[in-house]
Amino acid sequence: MQSSSDPRVIRLAPAAAILGLLVAIGLVGAAWVGGQSLLAFKRLDRTVEVKGLSEREVPANLAIWPISFAEADNDVGNLYRTIERKSIRLVEFLKQAGFKPEEIGSSAPSVVDKQAREYGGDERSPFRYTGRATVTVHTADVARVRATMNRLGELGREGIAIGGDHGAQTQFLFTGLNAIKPEMIEEATRNARESATKFANDSGSHLGKIRRASQGQFSIADRDASTPHIKKVRVVSTVEYYLAD
Structure with missing residues (x-):
């Protein structure tokens, strides 16, 4: 067992004290840096x-204009012929207004036989068959569509009943x-x-x-x-x- 007067113990004591002091200073410095970091974080928050x-x-730079009309007849063959004739006239009207053929499309007519309905027919109507056809204009010439819409009365005077309760709405789009x-x-x-x-x-x-x-x-x-x-x-x-x- 070494005596307290051992010179090696005396030499180690100052080194341990210095080490302890450095550790304490380090802990204080770390605490200060941590506090400053927390403060900076709070500021950033x-x-x-x-x-x-x-x-x-x-x-709008695109118009989709569906133009529909309705017909009624007791002879289904005659009804189809009337729809076809008026569809041709409607397409001709649109071409005369300045629309290109590729901007005009026609759908097949829709025909209803009222006597074939399971829930009964409409007794108030004198016609057995009703039909509807639609011609659609799809064009970027929005101004021409708006101008031609105001001329549909010309077709009405020719006996083409445009629109009605089932008429689709014109769409003006921006693309x-x-x-x-x-x-x-x-x-x-x-x-x-x-x-x-x-x-x-x-x-x-x-x-x-x-x-x-x-x-x-x-x-x-x-x-x-x-x-x-x-x-x-x-x-x-x-x-x-x-x-x-």
Whole structure:
């Protein structure tokens, strides 16, 4: 057993003390760095979420115009011949209005025998057979469609009963979204940043980097019920920013 006066023990004591002091300093430094990191994290945790809107009014660039008419007769053969004759006249009318043959399509007529219905016929009608035919215009010439729609009365004067309760609605569509999408996203993001900057200034903070962002769905709707050929395109972007003192 070594004596406390052993010179080797005396030499080791200062080294152990120094080592212990260094360890203590290290622990204090680590605690300080950890505290500063936590403080920095808390600062970064301050955020603001804003929404940016972009809207455009654009003209429709595609029209789908179904034109239907109805006929009735007691002779089914005569009914089909009448429908065929009037369908030919309707196609001719559209060509004269300036539509190309490839823009015009005809569907097979639909004929109903009222006496063959299981639930009974319509006793008020003097005709056994009713038929309906549809001619559809599919074109990018929206202006021509709108102008020709106002002339359908000419066919009525020729005995072609256009429309009715079963007539399909004309569709005006906008298919050029990809051309305006980048500009609208940029505008929505810019509007979001303006809102976030104002919030930061009002709260005595500075706007930092984007934490996350999401682009909402694009929506295309009629501007109003009276002008379905004019569309309103809309997108909302949501952006979250960091705030700094």
